[in-house]
Amino acid sequence: MPLDMRDRCEKCEQTLAMNGEAFICSYECTFCADCALAMVHTCPNCRGELVARPKRKVKGDV
Numbered sequence: 132m133p134l135d136m137r138d139r140c141e142k143c144e145q146t147l148a149m150n151g152e153a154f155i156c157s158y159e160c161t162f163c164a165d166c167a168l169a170m171v172h173t174c175p176n177c178r179g180e181l182v183a184r185p186k187r188k189v190k191g192d193v
Contacts, residue, residue: 134155134184134185135159136184137159137161139161140153140161140162140163140166141176142163142170142175143163147163150186151186152184152186153183153184154167154172154181154182154183155181155182155183155184156174156176156177156180156182157177157179158174158176160174162174162181
């Protein structure tokens with residue numbers, strides 16, 4: 132089952148590009164890089180580790 136690639140940071144609500152940098156926990160909580168860094172890469176919801184979210188290829192990417 133694929134990850135739910137959310138398009139907004141759950142903390143600051145910044146829009147996240149589907150092929151941009153973002154961080155995600157095992158429960159698919161999604162955060163921008165600035166918020167993930169400020170939270171020391173720990174999800175405030177489940178206390179799990181935030182890791183770099185896989186980037187989606189956007190039409191035209193090579």
